[in-house]
Amino acid sequence: MHNTPVTVLGLGRMGAALARAFVGAGHPTTVFNRTPREIAGATTAATAGEAVAASPLVVVCVRDHDASRELLAPAAAAMSGRTLADLTSGTPEHARESAAWASEHGADFLAGAIMAVPQGIGRPGATILYDGPDAVFDAHRPTLDVLGRSVHVGVRPGLAGLHDLALLGIMWSAFGGYLHALALMGTAGVRAADFTPMATQWLEVVTGFLPEIGGQVDAADYATDVSSLDINAAGLELLAEASRRQGVGDAVPEPLRALFARAVAEGRGDESVAALVEVIRG
Numbered sequence: 001m002h003n004t005p006v007t008v009l010g011l012g013r014m015g016a017a018l019a020r021a022f023v024g025a026g027h028p029t030t031v032f033n034r035t036p037r038e039i040a041g042a043t044t045a046a047t048a049g050e051a052v053a054a055s056p057l058v059v060v061c062v063r064d065h066d067a068s069r070e071l072l073a074p075a076a077a078a079m080s081g082r083t084l085a086d087l088t089s090g091t092p093e094h095a096r097e098s099a100a101w102a103s104e105h106g107a108d109f110l111a112g113a114i115m116a117v118p119q120g121i122g123r124p125g126a127t128i129l130y131d132g133p134d135a136v137f138d139a140h141r142p143t144l145d146v147l148g149r150s151v152h153v154g155v156r157p158g159l160a161g162l163h164d165l166a167l168l169g170i171m172w173s174a175f176g177g178y179l180h181a182l183a184l185m186g187t188a189g190v191r192a193a194d195f196t197p198m199a200t201q202w203l204e205v206v207t208g209f210l211p212e213i214g215g216q217v218d219a220a221d222y223a224t225d226v227s228s229l230d231i232n233a234a235g236l237e238l239l240a241e242a243s244r245r246q247g248v249g250d251a252v253p254e255p256l257r258a259l260f261a262r263a264v265a266e267g268r269g270d271e272s273v274a275a276l277v278e279v280i281r282g
């Protein structure tokens, strides 16, 4: 499998990084982009169909699901017998649609979610999550490993995208919390450079809580002798009020304040923070 020919469709920031990694690892690489673009060491195809026909493994990575559909549609006739790995970000529904499209045209399908920036592709630390049939993943893994650590999260189409969005949701919440903290600390003249070491150390403490919270969610057992939900709800009231009084607004803490308040109103005040998952589930 080592020098399997690979086709990369889409040569934006990420697609170009993927193509360069394949070229760098010695895979005969064919590329195609809507707006003509070349990658040193790769063969440029004149059409998407010609690009697809060049390789048993076709990797597509474009802006979004609609762009992927648009780019692949004219190449449908060439898909049969190949594997399509779509690394375009999308919802689980998008992955299901793409899997059905690939199957309709006689192709195997993997959906991938790239947990790295283009500069990280091909380097240690880059992780790409995949869903799709075990045998298809196993067959192409040696080639896909060129891009980063390949992690197969399951068979069902959409699982990789769901992991991606869930993980990014954690990241965006952390960014929101951090930037709110910087705005709040800024009202006291504390600079980000001085506050950030404390924030990163605190995030390590927070990370340490996750296995216990997750365990409680799995067991649906929210008993606690550590920190009750109502104490945290009261803390969030303080954060929202202090934010308003310091003049930075409560846009970041307010949705969480409201969720915690709802959990308390539903009689979960004595339970652990993990019980919030029941309110989120609705």
Ligand SMILES: NC(=O)c1ccc[n+]([C@@H]2O[C@H](COP(=O)([O-])OP(=O)(O)OC[C@H]3O[C@@H](n4cnc5c(N)ncnc54)[C@H](OP(=O)(O)O)[C@@H]3O)[C@@H](O)[C@H]2O)c1
Binding pocket: 010, 011, 012, 013, 014, 015, 033, 034, 035, 061, 062, 063, 064, 066, 067, 068, 070, 071, 087, 088, 089, 090, 114, 115, 116, 117, 118
């Ligand atoms: N960049 C990152 O850090 C990062 C990280 C993880 C995941 N991703 C995901 O990787 C995917 C690509 O991101 P990117 O950073 O490479 O974006 P980008 O630099 O903006 O490139 C977008 C690509 O999509 C193509 N495209 C857009 N609309 C199209 C259409 N209607 N038909 C055909 N091709 C079309 C563009 O072709 P043209 O050149 O012709 O416009 C270009 O190749 C996204 O789904 C993104 O979420 C990116």
